[in-house]
Amino acid sequence: MSQLIVAATQLQPDLKAGLQSIGAGIAYGAAAIGPGIGIGLVVGNAIQAMARQPEMQGTIRTTMFLGIAFTEALALFGFVLFFLAKS
Amino acid sequence: MPVLGAFVFPPIDELFRWKDLWFNGSPLAINKTVLLVLISSLMIVTIFILGSRKRALRPGGVQNVVEMTYEFIDNGITKDVVGHDAGRFTPFLGTLFLFILFLNFWEVIPGIQFPPTSRMGIPGFLALLVYAVYLVTGFKNQGFKYLTGHLFPPGVPKALYILVTPIEFVQLFLVRPFSLAVRLLANMMAGHILLTALALLTAYALDTNPGILKVIAVGPFLLNIGVTGFEILVAFLQAYIFTLLTAVYLGDALHPDH
Numbered sequence: 001m002s003q004l005i006v007a008a009t010q011l012q013p014d015l016k017a018g019l020q021s022i023g024a025g026i027a028y029g030a031a032a033i034g035p036g037i038g039i040g041l042v043v044g045n046a047i048q049a050m051a052r053q054p055e056m057q058g059t060i061r062t063t064m065f066l067g068i069a070f071t072e073a074l075a076l077f078g079f080v081l082f083f084l085a086k087s
Numbered sequence: 088m089p090v091l092g093a094f095v096f097p098p099i100d101e102l103f104r105w106k107d108l109w110f111n112g113s114p115l116a117i118n119k120t121v122l123l124v125l126i127s128s129l130m131i132v133t134i135f136i137l138g139s140r141k142r143a144l145r146p147g148g149v150q151n152v153v154e155m156t157y158e159f160i161d162n163g164i165t166k167d168v169v170g171h172d173a174g175r176f177t178p179f180l181g182t183l184f185l186f187i188l189f190l191n192f193w194e195v196i197p198g199i200q201f202p203p204t205s206r207m208g209i210p211g212f213l214a215l216l217v218y219a220v221y222l223v224t225g226f227k228n229q230g231f232k233y234l235t236g237h238l239f240p241p242g243v244p245k246a247l248y249i250l251v252t253p254i255e256f257v258q259l260f261l262v263r264p265f266s267l268a269v270r271l272l273a274n275m276m277a278g279h280i281l282l283t284a285l286a287l288l289t290a291y292a293l294d295t296n297p298g299i300l301k302v303i304a305v306g307p308f309l310l311n312i313g314v315t316g317f318e319i320l321v322a323f324l325q326a327y328i329f330t331l332l333t334a335v336y337l338g339d340a341l342h343p344d345h
Contacts, residue, residue, distance in 0.1 A: 062167065066335065069328045073266040076273035083099065 024085035031078020038071035102283055103206060103276075120203045127189035127203075160184060160330070168334040170341055176334075179220065183213065184330040187271065191322035194278055195315050202322070205275040207268070214268035217333045225340030236343050267332060274325050278318045285311040 046064035050057050105119040117125075138153030146154050160181040161174070169176055187204060194202035204210055225233035237259050238252050285307045292304035 058163075059167075062163075062331065065324070065328055065331060069270065069332060073270055076270055077266075079273045079277060080269055 020086055024082045027085055028078045028082040031081065032075050035071050035075035038074075039068055042067040042071060096284065096287065099280070102279065105201075119201060120206050120208075123193050123199070123201070123203045124190065124209065127186070127193070131185050131189060156185070157181060164330055164334045168331060169338040173337070173341060176337055180330050180334060183217075183333060184326055187213070187329055188323065188326035191275060191326055192319075194275060194282075194322060195318050200279075200282070202275040202279060204271055204325075205279050207272055210268040210271040213271075213329070214264045217267060217336065218264040221333070221336040221340045224337060228341055229343055232343065233340065263336060267329065271325055271329055274321060278314075278321055281314055282311065282318065285314060 042064060046060050046067075049060050053060075107116040107118050108122065109117045134149065135153055138149040141150075143150060157177070161177045164180055164184075165173055165177045169180075190204045190209065191202050193199050194205075229236065237255050239248060240251065240255070243251055288307035289304050289311065292307065293301055295301060295303070
């Protein structure tokens with residue numbers, strides 16, 4: 001399979017760009033799955049906590065943004081990888 | 088006249104590279120990015136000088152804005168996250184927050200519509216600055232225990248150190264600054280590309296051959312307005328998150344068991 005791709009790349013220079021685009025698309029799509037689930041969990045649980053204890057809202061919101069920031073980082077690495085893989 | 092199928096997105100470089108305006112070719116060349124950074128710095132300094140020049144007991148106008156911003160940073164970020172004894176970090180965190188906020192907001196200002204934070208130079212430099220500040224604070228405050236406390240967290244079984252120590256090392260010295268810089272960069276870059284793509288789609292749809300198909304332009308146009316509103320939120324949120332994470336790292340450097 002890999003030999004086939006190498007041979008095809010040498011035959012057609014356009015194919016290389018096409019395969020790179022497909023790879024970049026798959027890489028970003030895969031990188032977005034985990035963080036999507038993660039952010040959903042973080043925000044969902046934060047809302048539940050706010051509903052149970054409205055007086056702790058400020059603290060919970062700050063912690064929620066922290067959790068989102070840490071989770072989101074992985075998706076953003078995927079986004080950067082998208083441009084690296086395409087060029 | 089292109090039909091709908093002829094939509095071509097320009098190469099990414101075209102959206103982020105600007106021609107030099109002055110001092111062409113030298114390392115001090117000034118382009119749109121640098122110009123926006125200088126203008127925003129001047130704006131922040133001017134607002135704060137105006138706000139603190141005549142200090143009235145009952146604040147009004149500019150002074151009110153300046154005092155509210157300071158209080159937001161001091162109460163919401165420094166005292167809550169770094170610690171109650173860390174008032175000396177408020178100026179640093181406040182400068183960081185306002186600088187990033189002003190730079191991000193250029194993304195949605197009509198006629199300019201380019202966030203300078205979407206070029207790696209600015210988030211990269213800010214992340215390196217934060218990196219230096221929290222490492223120096225940590226080693227100054229806790230000495231060598233800052234490093235050992237991180238690499239060998241207490242309460243972990245001894246055998247697990249083989250796994251935990253390398254992870255913690257990479258986390259402390261590589262992942263933290265890298266993710267700080269990339270988070271800001273990627274968010275602003277994604278927003279800029281999204282707005283450009285929607286604006287281009289509108290323009291292309293207005294350019295289609297049979298006149299009736301021009302109706303398609305309504306979709307991306309309305310979406311563009313909505314996304315602009317969302318980007319205002321993102322601009323504020325990214326400035327806030329950058330400052331908040333800096334505060335967390337500083338708090339970690341000041342208080343070991345935090």
